[in-house]
Amino acid sequence: xxxxxxxxxSLMDFSLHPDKKENLNQAMQEEIVKLLPELIHIxxxxxxxxxxxxxxxxxxxxxxxxxxxxxxxxxPNICYGNYDMxxxxxxxxxxxxxxxxxxxxxxxxxxxxxYPKMEYRKYGDVDILVxxxxxxxxxxxxxxxxxxxxxxxxxxxxxELQFNENNMTYLLELHSKVIASQANRFFNEQLEHIYRNxxxxxxxxxxxxxxxxxxxxxxxxxxLLLHMLQHFLSAGFGIKLLYDxxxxxxxxxxxxxxxxxNDILSTLGLTxxxxxxxxxxxxxxxxPPQIAASLTPYMQQEETFDELMxxxxxxxxxxxxxxxxxxxxxKGGVISQYLYELHRQMKNRFQKAHKIFLLWPFLWxxxxxxxxxxxxxxxxxxxxxxxxxxxxxxxxxxxxxxxxTKQAKRQRF
Amino acid sequence: MKANSDxxxxxxxxxxxxxxxxxxxxxxxxxxxxxxxxxxxxxRLQKESTEKELLHAIQSVYDIDDLTALSxxxxxxxxxxxIGAICPS
Numbered sequence: 409x410x411x412x413x414x415x416x417x418s419l420m421d422f423s424l425h426p427d428k429k430e431n432l433n434q435a436m437q438e439e440i441v442k443l444l445p446e447l448i449h450i451x452x453x454x455x456x457x458x459x460x461x462x463x464x465x466x467x468x469x470x471x472x473x474x475x476x477x478x479x480x481x482x483x484p485n486i487c488y489g490n491y492d493m494x495x496x497x498x499x500x501x502x503x504x505x506x507x508x509x510x511x512x513x514x515x516x517x518x519x520x521x522x523y524p525k526m527e528y529r530k531y532g533d534v535d536i537l538v539x540x541x542x543x544x545x546x547x548x549x550x551x552x553x554x555x556x557x558x559x560x561x562x563x564x565x566x567x568e569l570q571f572n573e574n575n576m577t578y579l580l581e582l583h584s585k586v587i588a589s590q591a592n593r594f595f596n597e598q599l600e601h602i603y604r605n606x607x608x609x610x611x612x613x614x615x616x617x618x619x620x621x622x623x624x625x626x627x628x629x630x631x632l633l634l635h636m637l638q639h640f641l642s643a644g645f646g647i648k649l650l651y652d653x654x655x656x657x658x659x660x661x662x663x664x665x666x667x668x669x670n671d672i673l674s675t676l677g678l679t680x681x682x683x684x685x686x687x688x689x690x691x692x693x694x695x696p697p698q699i700a701a702s703l704t705p706y707m708q709q710e711e712t713f714d715e716l717m718x719x720x721x722x723x724x725x726x727x728x729x730x731x732x733x734x735x736x737x738x739k740g741g742v743i744s745q746y747l748y749e750l751h752r753q754m755k756n757r758f759q760k761a762h763k764i765f766l767l768w769p770f771l772w773x774x775x776x777x778x779x780x781x782x783x784x785x786x787x788x789x790x791x792x793x794x795x796x797x798x799x800x801x802x803x804x805x806x807x808x809x810x811x812x813t814k815q816a817k818r819q820r821f
Numbered sequence: 822m823k824a825n826s827d828x829x830x831x832x833x834x835x836x837x838x839x840x841x842x843x844x845x846x847x848x849x850x851x852x853x854x855x856x857x858x859x860x861x862x863x864x865r866l867q868k869e870s871t872e873k874e875l876l877h878a879i880q881s882v883y884d885i886d887d888l889t890a891l892s893x894x895x896x897x898x899x900x901x902x903x904i905g906a907i908c909p910s
Contacts, residue, residue, distance in 0.1 A: 458833055462833050464834070465835060483833065483834065483836055484838075487831070488849050488852060491831075491840050491842070491847075492848065492849045495847045495848055502845065502846075525831075526831075574849075615842055616842040616843060617842070
């Protein structure tokens with residue numbers, strides 16, 4: 409890692425644990441002043457500017473007029489956006505609570521209480537899960553009748569709905585499933601079973617007098633990992649999701665059943681992934697060792713996951729910084745797997761047409777052309793560069809033993 | 822006059838916001854971005870306050886004449902009144 413990256417992580421650790429100011433000694437604080445432009449750049453890439461800014465103020469790091477001007481331009485806008493989304497969240501919860509359905513808030517406000525300050529977490533949309541199909545249809549119909557407009561989606565797990573009010577556009581993601589279907593059928597079936605109407609938990613975000621339903625904390629912790637996984641399997645994810653994981657685990661550790669969570673992770677083949685993420689959070693973001701140990705009970709020795717951390721740091725938020733990061737295949741890099749991935753992407757892109765078997769050759773061709781066209785015109789990258797990055801990330805994926813359930817006992821939940 | 826309890830003061834670094842977070846619905850135009858002076862006045866307004874008490878709150882922190890302080894206080898109270906953030910006596 410570069411010095412500024414290590415220092416940035418130390419600052420994020422401090423932002424989560426401001427009582428541990430002694431971890432940032434005088435020498436480090438002098439380094440912060442020297443590397444301030446780089447630190448600001450990293451925070452901006454990873455959407456953690458408010459956490460950085462507040463930490464700098466708490467440490468009384470001198471800011472130049474240019475720095476102050478930059479923060480003045482950015483921080484209030486981020487904060488306004490967050491408060492506005494909180495208001496939109498209240499509206500959505502009120503609307504859906506009037507229907508005879510079971511729904512769960514995902515991410516967003518469920519994480520705000522975990523953060524030292526809600527302003528640290530950029531909050532761009534509202535995610536709601538309605539897993540029961542008839543109730544999902546009811547919720548969708550009602551929202552459309554209130555003026556929500558669906559956007560065309562290429563994923564099978566949620567519908568994006570836009571709402572316009574007061575010259576602002578708000579985004580609601582109405583989930584029928586927690587994450588998109590993966591290549592592994594057993595994995596998908598297990599998730600469907602786990603998330604088939606668990607009993608919602610009522611939590612309160614006291615600052616906003618807001619009570620909301622969310623997933624039980626064990627299932628919610630699993631969801632946060634699945635969300636990271638989903639992004640990891642596409643373009644990657646950044647420090648913000650590690651920050652979420654650290655903050656949530658620390659805040660909710662006493663409500664999570666770690667033995668049950670570990671069992672589920674083992675059955676799903678996600679133990680390696682969880683181990684890696686959790687140990688990175690312990691190493692770089694100050695996740696307490698006893699909480700990390702609850703999630704990594706079988707690790708014989710501390711491994712390092714430098715390559716994974718490098719991948720996360722270079723990704724920015726959701727891999728947006730590098731257009732060549734767009735593809736990771738779950739089953740390896742041989743030609744048959746590229747064809748398998750082409751088929752999977754075809755099914756995602758043509759969710760109705762793919763059910764007609766005779767159309768497959770044409771749909772494969774169309775999917776391949778779209779892929780090449782998007783690379784050239786939208787992402788402006790060479791397909792060869794994308795494939796080279798894919799292979800690198802493929803090696804990383806293999807090192808995490810993703811979906812490896814050979815050692816796990818298979819059980820239904 | 823006193824602060825409306827639907828509104829709370831949020832602080833991040835040197836930025837302060839007064840936000841109607843406890844309301845069932847609110848929008849961006851009901852949020853005030855203020856400074857340290859506004860934060861001090863808001864804290865004082867958590868209990869019933871007269872203009873004189875607000876003046877004293879400012880002058881106990883800043884070396885500022887009555888006229889300038891009152892001008893700041895009136896401007897701030899005006900902002901709060903526009904969004905319904907203070908309750909009259």
